[in-house]
Each structure stands twice: as C-alpha cells, then as structure tokens.
Amino acid sequence: MDCIFCRIIKGEIPSTKVYEDETVYAFKDINPMAPVHVLIIPKVHIASINEVTAENSAVIAHIYEIAAKLAKELGISESGYRVVSNCGADAGQTVFHLHFHLLGGTKLKVEMC
Numbered sequence: 001m002d003c004i005f006c007r008i009i010k011g012e013i014p015s016t017k018v019y020e021d022e023t024v025y026a027f028k029d030i031n032p033m034a035p036v037h038v039l040i041i042p043k044v045h046i047a048s049i050n051e052v053t054a055e056n057s058a059v060i061a062h063i064y065e066i067a068a069k070l071a072k073e074l075g076i077s078e079s080g081y082r083v084v085s086n087c088g089a090d091a092g093q094t095v096f097h098l099h100f101h102l103l104g105g106t107k108l109k110v111e112m113c
C-alpha cells in the first residue's frame with residue numbers, strides 16, 4: 001500500500017513536524033486554509049472514520065488530547081478553532097489515511113455543508 005501519510009510518518013516524504021509521540025504525528029498542512037492548519041494523524045494506518053473500531057479507537061481520543069494541547073501551544077485555544085475529519089468522496093477526503101485538520105488563527109467561516 002502506497003500511502004503518502006504513512007511515508008511522511010516514516011520520514012520518506014518531508015513534512016514540518018509540530019508534534020510526535022508513540023501513536024500520533026502532527027505536521028503543517030502543505031496547503032494551509034487558515035493561519036494555523038495542522039494535520040494530526042494516527043501512526044497506525046486507518047483509512048478513514050469508516051475504519052474506526054473498538055480495537056483502534058483509543059488513538060482517536062488521544063488525538064483530541066493532542067489537538068487541545070497544540071491549540072494552546074499555537075495560541076488559538078482562547079480565540080477558537082475547529083477540528084475536522086473528512087470521510088469519503090462527498091466530504092472531499094483526498095488522502096485515505098485518517099487525519100484531523102486543526103484550523104484556527106482567524107474567524108473561520110461557519111459552513112456545515
């Protein structure tokens with residue numbers, strides 16, 4: 001399986017790392033949609049939310065812990081931010097390794113659909 005985010009985790013493709021631990025990697029989005037735009041991903045390959053199960057869901061809670069920590073460190077925890085995961089074609093998912101966009105640093109548009 002050739003997955004761009006698995007290759008980023010392995011260091012085969014360069015990225016601007018923001019955070020890393022045993023189970024999670026976070027890096028700057030290459031095409032930022034806001035002043036702060038970080039992608040937080042599990043190190044284990046999970047294709048999308050569709051693949052989240054009782055066996056692998058602990059990392060999702062951990063990702064939200066890291067989102068809160070990074071939001072604080074990046075100075076957006078008080079001004080506000082959004083955490084988004086697109087799943088499948090209708091949501092516009094383009095990379096099929098589960099990822100959470102952490103967006104902030106400006107007044108974000110409220111567009112739910």
Ligand code: AMP
Pocket residue numbers: 004013015028029030031032039085086092093094095096
């Ligand atoms: P999504 O459309 O939700 O699947 O989001 C995929 C995101 O990955 C997009 O915001 C892209 O800009 C971002 N992306 C794709 N390739 C890279 C890369 N090599 N480094 C950083 N971000 C990337």
Ligand code: ZN
Pocket residue numbers: 003004005006007044045046096097
């Ligand atoms: Zn992957």
